[in-house]
Amino acid sequence: MPEAIWITFAFVLGLLVKMVGLPPLVGYLAAGFVLSGIAETTSLAIEATGVLQHIAHLGVLLLLFTVGLKLKLRSIVSPEVIGGSLLHFAITCAVFAPGVYLLLDVSWSTALMLAIALSFSSTVLAAKVLESKRELRAFHGRVAIGILIMQDLIALVVMSLAAGKTPSQWALIVFGLPLLRPLLFRLLDASGHDELLVLLGLLLALVVGGLGFEAVGLSSELGALIFGAMLANHPRAQELSKSLWSVKEVFLVGFFLQIGMGGLPDSDALLFAVIAGLVLPLKGILFFFLLLAFRLRARSGFLSALALTNYSEFGLIVASVALPEWLVPLAISVSVSFLVSAPLNRFSHGIYERYARNLSRFEGRKHHPDEQPISLGDTRVLIMGMGRTGTAAYDWLADDEARLMGLDSDPAKARQHQKAGRNVVFADAEDASFWNGLHMPAVQSVILAMGDIEGKLIAARMLRKLGFKGYIVAHTMYEDEAKQIREAGADEAYLTMSETGVALASHITDRSASGSAPLAGAAD
Template structure:
């Protein structure tokens, strides 16, 4: 049974790659090549020929990936000069440089050289997102810029795929322009789907059936359909919950995509030489990103961390190649895997690496700073609330009744805007971003409430406040006793258990409202 062999090899080599700190998809590609080699030897008796089942699974993985990209397609995440300008300039310069180089070196047509340059211009969404998430830097300024550029690259890739496919839409394709009218209905379906398997099924229905098959039926790209239906839901409050619920399903199906590439054929000498040469020019990709970020007034540190996260080749390039350049799929797969071998270890030491190079890099900084990297001053603020979720908002509103000069910080820009619209003194800042702490001024601060949902953010905030010389009162909440102890060790004066404090608050309401409260109180005291 070939499926059992595929799963076994994919798991084994994927686990091995993860153990050495590399993305598992490198293992999936390797598993495909190993299976292809074993199948080429009849004496071993292993059949690993690609089948229609594997091809179908691979296609479903691509559609789900594009659907989840669409779910993140909020205009605010890409409408900024450094994201739009940086991504488009990088794409244009890369194609202008790579296209003639590939044409001359490989003796291929200008069209193929251009498409290869396009495929090599993209950076890996999978690798960059995982690296930033592991370092808790997705919401840091350089993390947001990196993800924004990756989304722009995904849109460019989709446009190239649609043009390369050369499909002629039918007259029914005009229905697509009316899809935004379905947003209220789709929002109601998302609300009604709950939090379990119905939510996953709704995502698969929209991505694979209505978006995928529906767009194919009217002569449009199924990939375009999956992306559009994801984008329609992007502004729903539960869009990220839907994306998370589909994450594992998407990842499993994408395993089929990478397996299919490997099983399709072993790399020859020319493929390996192509990958090695592409790896040698990979630093140029990062250098170009760095200077483009400085062009848009980012600090050297933010530009360096952004460019390092994007210094790799993309699995999206393989998706483009699967449609436009199938004969180049194996060389590009080796190229992507090799770039991961280089990029993943470098990103793990990104901060120490910058410290060693900073004296050389800061000389390239602009004297003008990006608005998001200007120093943050708390002015005469005496009490600071960090994190404006339900707990932080409740603490802020309660403290607002006192005479204390109050300010709150949050790392979610839309949430900050909502609080500001309600009259709360809330500004954007991310406790996990070292840039924020380096620029922070707090001359009058006396107390801090740590109400962020993430334990790492609380630990970082407590440590950095003490490191900056803050001697006032720091209080936090958490769900677990061991986390409370870690927060105290990081520098907080007190860390209370959320559920315990909720019980105390409920009991206090009971004593205030129930007629028998005096008896209950005296019984409690006895």
């Protein structure tokens, strides 16, 4: 089967690209171009089959379904997300459309659609970069993801208008879909954590959402997004999204292979990609200053903007509907943007620290309420990171008279803790401006309970740099990380699973010592 050869090419080039630190999808596009080149230089008939096209469409539907699973109102209903995304879209189209019209000698409608395609940023790349650095829930990560979701919604509207489909009278059924939400929630609860969960996601995204919406004359992409959004508020929506992540990535291989196999780029396509690459920095600069206009600090604005400085696979999806003849030039432009964006984001914190003084000069006098520097007052025990471990530590110490404060980089989580009666505030340990404005005159002990090793190392170093002489304790999963944390300044770094085992064993020995229960295995 020819598909077996294509998958082999995609795997090999994807692996090679990944080894140099770039997203594998760049390799998938390259694999398509290689196959196309082989077809042109030999007598072999290599072209995208119906199977590949079907797989590509399934990948797009799953991508939109997983976007819908993240579509929570609280993640996008904020001035910086709504205002930043809409203003960036409008300004980009207003600037890029005339430029494309003059440089490429195309119609105004084509120039506008190309500008729209270039205005989007990559959800796949940004999410992967932020997730690899465990910054999806950090303030700048949530701003970037919120803007990406807004862009995805704009892309969906453009696709629906470009497709020009006329819905049937049965399309009115869509307005009754919210009534199905309790049933969908029960199905998700009943699906467990294994293959049934994945099958439920495929059923809703591809069958009910995709084919169901097509049957009533609506976009299958819209159906996949809506059914994902209907599950977004379920506690297990994130688990469903993670379970579908790899399946979606496999299907998207077909989408990028199909684009590459559409033909080798000509000189005009390469020229378009070069121009798009040269203007890419303008995209990031515009995001940076727009976010500063919404009172973000320079660090958050810079990190969010850098994550968004690329072109999007959604631009390709829009082009596949509205401008199929421009797919190859846009695909090369997306690849070039990934070549630039991926390494820059890997070293984003170091880049900001180097230019922090120059960038901070553009900040306004008023800052976003989620980013105000704090004073710890009379706090004696500080817990950094209020996930499950940090919360357990807080609740254990709450019985003592120690004055407690928890810090977390997720403002929504901090508010939830406040509603539960805990003294928790927003703060990002990786933000240099946080440490510069920190006052902690009475703190005696610090518990580092953040999820990522980098945050613990930064916190330990900065605490010692500020002259903190008290006790610092942390937890980690790995012995080598524990050594790094101690070298950074912590007094102790315990292994999480070892401590869990000790705690479980202590429950048995405590009950045995009190005579309330025999040891396991003891004779009656």
